[in-house]
Amino acid sequence: EETAAVGEALNYTITGIDAGAGVMAAAQNAIEEYELDEYELQASSDAAMTSALNEAISNEEAIVVTGWNPHWKFSKYDLKYLDDPKGVFGDAENIHTMARLGLEEDMPEAYQVLDNFHWTEDDMGEIMVAINEGQDPEEAAAEWVENNPDKVAEWTDGVDSVDGETIVLALVAWDSEIASTNMIAKVLEGIGYNVEISPMEGGYMWAAIANGEADAMVAAWLPATHGAYFEDYQDDVIDLGTNLEGAKIGLVVPAYMDIDSIEDLKE
Numbered sequence: 650e651e652t653a654a655v656g657e658a659l660n661y662t663i664t665g666i667d668a669g670a671g672v673m674a675a676a677q678n679a680i681e682e683y684e685l686d687e688y689e690l691q692a693s694s695d696a697a698m699t700s701a702l703n704e705a706i707s708n709e710e711a712i713v714v715t716g717w718n719p720h721w722k723f724s725k726y727d728l729k730y731l732d733d734p735k736g737v738f739g740d741a742e743n744i745h746t747m748a749r750l751g752l753e754e755d756m757p758e759a760y761q762v763l764d765n766f767h768w769t770e771d772d773m774g775e776i777m778v779a780i781n782e783g784q785d786p787e788e789a790a791a792e793w794v795e796n797n798p799d800k801v802a803e804w805t806d807g808v809d810s811v812d813g814e815t816i817v818l819a820l821v822a823w824d825s826e827i828a829s830t831n832m833i834a835k836v837l838e839g840i841g842y843n844v845e846i847s848p849m850e851g852g853y854m855w856a857a858i859a860n861g862e863a864d865a866m867v868a869a870w871l872p873a874t875h876g877a878y879f880e881d882y883q884d885d886v887i888d889l890g891t892n893l894e895g896a897k898i899g900l901v902v903p904a905y906m907d908i909d910s911i912e913d914l915k916e
């Protein structure tokens with residue numbers, strides 16, 4: 650009886666983000682694996698998901714969203730991941746930096762900075778929270794770079810400056826990637842690049858690096874979340890390794906909901 654109430658309270662809906670996100674493919678897989686036959690995965694965007702989350706929490710209503718960290722929602726709201734006994738959402742993820750083929754020859758200085766880039770969930774969180782509190786992403790990124798000269802120096806020490814060359818960074822408009830991409834753009838600007846930031850859907854982001862339309866991206870969630878994209882494009886991109894460790898994806902609910910596992914969503 651109780652679980653039927655959960656499904657009805659949720660209107661049998663998992664509130665998702667953009668269709669190209671890996672967490673969406675995993676959530677669709679969870680609907681199958683956990684036989685959540687009545688449920689529908691609602692595609693929208695990171696911004697729409699977080700406003701639906703905000704609305705539900707303000708009214709202490711039931712909601713389940715496709716979630717991930719790093720993300721500011723965990724510091725703003727009391728949330729929990731639903732246990733995933735079938736392991737559909739995988740374990741800890743790392744965020745990798747990917748460059749197009751030929752970048753090392755064409756833009757050695759940018760390649761070196763991108764290869765050196767590595768920071769923590771807390772570093773990213775500082776920028777994400779500032780943006781969530783209304784600061785312009787470029788400003789929040791510039792402030793972080795100004796306040797963290799030692800971290801930036803680890804990436805740029807020994808790298809020559811350039812003279813206004815244009816580099817294109819692709820991203821998907823997830824709050825985590827808006828923070829990291831704007832930050833590394835400021836660092837590249839600091840050594841003389843003109844940086845163009847090009848937002849697009851997940852699949853297009855990978856294709857843009859593989860076909861050279863974009864030069865680099867710091868938004869590759871591996872091994873599982875973007876595993877399918879990496880499999881398609883691994884011969885046509887350069888994996889510069891992780892820029893952040895200990896990320897995670899899954900289904901997330903407000904702590905006030907009396908469920909703890911994806912199993913509990915079942916009819």
Ligand SMILES: C[SH](C)CC(=O)O
Binds near residue numbers: 671673
């Ligand atoms: C939305 S997470 C930042 C990454 C993904 O699920 O593709």
